[in-house]
Amino acid sequence: MKLYRFIIEFLQIAILLGVAPAFTGWVRMLKCWSQGRTSAGIFQPYRDLLKLFSKDVLLADNASWIFRFTPYLVFGTAVLAGGVIPMLSLDLPIASTADVIVLVALFAIARFFTALAGMDIGTAFGGMGSSREMTIASLAEPAMLMAIFTVSLASKSTSLSQMVHVIYSGQIVLRPSIAFSLFAFVLIALAETGRIPVDNPATHLELTMIHEAMILEYSGRHLALIEWAGMMKLFLFVMLGVAAFAPWGIAESGDLVTISAAFIFMILKLVIVGIVLVMIETGLAKMRIFRLTEFLGSAFLLATLGMLSYFILE
Amino acid sequence: MILSPINIISSSVLLLLLFVLVVPLLKSRQRLLINTSFMLSSLASLLGIIGGVWAVGGGITNKLILPIGLPDLPFHLRVDPLAGFFITVICLLSFFVSLYSIGYIKGYLGRRPVTSLVIFYCLFLAGMVMVVLADDALFFLISWEVMAAASYFLVMFEDERIENRRAAFLYIIVAHVGAIAILLSFGIMAGLATGFESFNGYTFDAMRQAEFPLKWATAAFLLAFFGFAAKAGVIPLHVWLPEAHPVAPSNVSALMSGVMLKTAIYGIVRVTFDLIGVFPWWWGAIVLIFGLISAVMGVLYALMQNDLKKLLAYSSVENIGIILIGIGLSMIFKPFNIPLLSALALIAGLYHAMNHAMFKGLLFMGAGSVLHATNERNMEEMGGLIHRMPWTAALFLIGCVSISALPPFNGFVSEWLTFQAFLLSPAMPSPFFKLLIPLGAALVALTGALAAACFVRAFGVTFLGHWRGAHMPRVHEADWFMRSGMILAALSCLLLGILPTFFIDWMDIIAQQLVGTKIGASSGVYGWLWLTPVARESASYSGMIVFLGILLVVVAVYFILHVKPGGIRRVPIWDCGFGKLDQRMQYSATSFSMPIRRIFGFLFNIREQVKLNPRGVHKAFPKRLNYYLRVRDRFWNWLFKPVIEFSFWVSRKVGLLQQGRIQAYLIYSFITIIVLLALSR
Known part of the structure; x- marks a missing residue:
């Protein structure tokens, strides 16, 4: 039985590694269609990764070990986060390692080191990206915590599996506090995964890029790891949002039928979230960086309002 | 019992204090002085760690009464788990820092004598441990002053620089304003504990047993919190901290920031949870x-x-x-x-x-x-x-x-x-x-x-x-x-x-x-x-x-x-084909924090100027651009400047009394006597 739980765990991580590029491919494909372009297909991200893995690494002369270590660390935190968020089953052996606060902090480690790697080479773009990324994160991260805290207040737990359990048992009905935090979560997820209107993943325009500016100097397998981790991050944010706000379908017990049902549910949700994401992205324009304050500030305010309304109304 | 946490800890303090007496003998041999003194202080810290860990781990409470101090007012020492915890923290960091200092202080060799630094370093360590050991108001305040004075001299160590003197002066003033508040707080508690007839109220034991009326307890708490907050650098009483900590030698800065602030935390916990005990x-x-x-x-x-x-x-x-x-x-x-x-x-x-x-x-x-x-x-x-x-x-x-x-x-x-x-x-x-x-x-x-x-x-x-x-x-x-x-x-x-x-x-x-x-x-x-x-x-x-x-x-x-080796090539930085990349083009500390400065700028006092120097072919092609930025703490103007100005104003007014003529002073004395006689009748 114990072994079985570990198999589920590994299955989940394998799905994370395997499906994340496909999800990114799906979003890109939809985007192409919505903008009247021909798409490269859902599997293009795999081909990109393969190409990058087979290429040599070009390393700037003064790159230090931090620059070389960061891709591995970013990848490692993403995989660990994937082992903790319930995607298929709630009964994960390492789920108790980390609750939502730790999850947010895991993403923060990746960001911390990516920002350092951006400054390592000593070009203007890297520093610019780091500075912007940390600024955005300093507003987005607390907002993210507050949004999830509201849900965990309602379920009296910060452990994700436990939160899903409580939602299943029907103790959480739609409350104003949850609505606030869901809205805040969507805004922050856009910011944290570097989507429009905060950052544009498809551009390398100097003045507007944020995440791309930090990783501008990466190449070869380093870049492949970072890109892959980025895709996993997008995937994980979807899974995190699903687990916190719409967990229906995730298996409570671990038999094969419910697990495969959970997998189908997961794919369905991914398809839907992809459509919504593309609708948001094509409907909005990228914001100026100093307009982001209002965007993120309102997300932070909404999340705090959600928690306030929990304390005052309930 | 000879071997007990309190004995170990007090022997470590004693070791430091005794060593201070020996330091002047080693004055002429600076290298030896550095080696012995910091070895010894790390040894003393190790002793403190042992005592502290033991006291917390065993849940032991020891007391010791030293028949020194004022007549009939002996010093009370006590180690309980709370004190043991803070002693462990203090001694752990002082152990690391003492090791570090052996290397660090050698940087001063040949530049300036370090005898005073060694003396005050040992006194400073001893003072911090004594604060936590103290079990009566008298010994607490004496230790508090030892700690403050020793750190004042450490901040002053490189006193040829004007910023050091200014910082040390600011520090000692704030430290004493805080100390007065703590003294008053203890005064209230001691007075209520046994009344003003008996002197025994100054022990913490008496304060623990007393029950304070809410009004007075609140006054005592607020005074103590003010005093300790001034030491801990709680905003808005923090302005001395970023001045004083950086200018001290770095090993001392580590101790001041790392553990001296913790003695103030200790004070808050001790006064509220232990001495007062019941609070709203x-x-x-x-x-x-x-x-x-x-x-x-x-x-x-x-x-x-x-x-x-x-x-x-x-x-x-x-x-x-x-x-x-x-x-x-x-x-x-x-x-x-x-x-x-x-x-x-x-x-x-x-x-x-x-x-x-x-x-x-x-x-x-x-x-x-x-x-x-x-x-x-x-x-x-x-x-x-x-x-x-x-x-x-x-x-x-x-x-x-x-x-x-x-x-x-x-x-x-x-x-x-x-x-x-x-x-x-x-x-x-x-x-x-x-x-x-x-x-x-x-x-x-x-x-x-x-x-x-x-x-x-x-x-x-x-x-x-x-x-x-x-x-x-x-x-x-x-x-x-x-x-x-x-x-x-x-x-x-x-x-x-x-x-x-x-x-x-x-x-x-x-x-x-x-x-x-x-x-x-x-x-x-x-x-x-x-x-x-x-x-x-x-x-x-x-x-x-x-x-x-x-x-x-x-x-x-x-x-x-x-799995397959190689695959990494070192190449020059990509410079977009310009070939003129230099180190001034990197993001600097100022530019890194610029977005955050814009977002939270209203909290600071910011003055920003950009000046174009138009000396060149034409106005439109300036040769130089000067950027000037000053970010200041608003609290200095809001809180400290008015107080400073007020105290100068008061002293100027009081100064009017000073005439320099003996007749005037005789009149003052005469009037005072008359007033006193009239009042005391």
Whole structure:
């Protein structure tokens, strides 16, 4: 039985590694269609990764070990986060390692080191990206915590599996506090995964890029790891949002039928979230960086309002 | 019993005090003086650690009465788990810093005599331990003054620089204003404990047994909180801290920021939980609010600093704020009779006190190594040091990661515990409280995220990229003594992060004694690997598994990708084809914090000027552009300047009495006598 739980765990991580590029491919494909372009297909991200893995690494002369270590660390935190968020089953052996606060902090480690790697080479773009990324994160991260805290207040737990359990048992009905935090979560997820209107993943325009500016100097397998981790991050944010706000379908017990049902549910949700994401992205324009304050500030305010309304109304 | 915690700790203090008498004999042999003195102080610290760990681990309370001091007013000493905990923290960091100092202080050899530094360093260590040992108001205040005076002279050590003299002066004034408040607070409690007829009220025992009326207890608390807050650098009483801490020698800065501030935390906990004992919940709200303000403002000010040590000093303000948040929450929950949450919040605060001592000590030691190697404190002139100082850089990075509250290091554990205390708090009947809890949690989250930005900036600008200054000096790596001090501190950061259950079980007895329950009772069930402060369902965290998990994936991926060798080529930086990339084009500390300065600019006093120098072919093609930026603390103008101006005004008015003629003074005396006679009739 114990072994079985570990198999589920590994299955989940394998799905994370395997499906994340496909999800990114799906979003890109939809985007192409919505903008009247021909798409490269859902599997293009795999081909990109393969190409990058087979290429040599070009390393700037003064790159230090931090620059070389960061891709591995970013990848490692993403995989660990994937082992903790319930995607298929709630009964994960390492789920108790980390609750939502730790999850947010895991993403923060990746960001911390990516920002350092951006400054390592000593070009203007890297520093610019780091500075912007940390600024955005300093507003987005607390907002993210507050949004999830509201849900965990309602379920009296910060452990994700436990939160899903409580939602299943029907103790959480739609409350104003949850609505606030869901809205805040969507805004922050856009910011944290570097989507429009905060950052544009498809551009390398100097003045507007944020995440791309930090990783501008990466190449070869380093870049492949970072890109892959980025895709996993997008995937994980979807899974995190699903687990916190719409967990229906995730298996409570671990038999094969419910697990495969959970997998189908997961794919369905991914398809839907992809459509919504593309609708948001094509409907909005990228914001100026100093307009982001209002965007993120309102997300932070909404999340705090959600928690306030929990304390005052309930 | 000869061998007991209190005997070990007092012998360590005695060792330091006796050594001070020997120092003048070694005056002419500076190198020997440095070696012996810091070896000895690390030995004394080791003794203190043993005593402190023992006192907490065994839950032992020892007392000692020394028949010295004023006649009939002997000194009372006492070690209980709370004192033992703070002694452990103080001595642990002083042990690391003493090792570090052996290497660091040698940098002064041939430049200036270090005899005074050694004397006051030993007195300073002894003073800090004595403060925590004290069990009566008299001995407490004497030790408090020893500590303050010794640190004053340490701040003054390089007294040829005007900023040092100014900082030391400001420091000693604020320290004494605080000391007066503490004295008055003890006066109130002593007076109420036994009345003003008996002198025995000055012992802490008498204060513990007394029951204070709320009015007077509040007065005593507010005075004590003011006094200790001034010492701890709580905003708005913090302005001395970022002046005084950076200008002291770096080993002293490490101790001042790392542990001297903790004695003030100790004072707050001792006075409220132990001496007064029963208090209303809004005292906790006061502590919590000041903690929140200090945390957020402290880190924002830190983000604006270009001086590496000043940045660290402001970050101490932030961390003191986080400690006070834990303690304030605990003080809120205790009167509401929720002992488990109160214990959780208290442990969170104390754990952060220990963590902060470790990582702030480490960071100041790292900054000291940089200063030692480059003679530079301004980050705008630094860069690329990771290539010249790999050890210092890696250790400083560990400090940065710890202080930014990232797992698996220690800062995260205390932040996590603080969040748990916030999230588990039930809905209280007071609307104000309902508002305070969510806002508090939001501000703690904001602080953590800003701290990460602050330390990416500090590490990135100092150690990464290229050297920014005009010409790079001959930079050398720190020697092995300095390295060993930093390595030990870094190791404790990691251990406190991945094995928190052991340390929390060890210090749980403090919560048991102060608020009446342990938190470890539930954490034991689920195994030492997981930190589960309340219940397994509600929250769990395993720093160890996070650490090993990340390590495992990183190593596995690394080896998978390195099956075939090679594949890395070193090439020049891509310069977009211009070929004129130079080190001035890098992002600097000022530019890094520019977005945050724009967002939170209203909190600072900012003056920004851009001047074009049009000397060139044409106005439209200026040759030079001068950028001028000054960021100031608003509190200086709001709070301190009016007080300073008022006191000068008062002294000028009083000065009018001074005539310089003997007749005038005789008239004053005459009038005074008449008035006194008239009044006393």
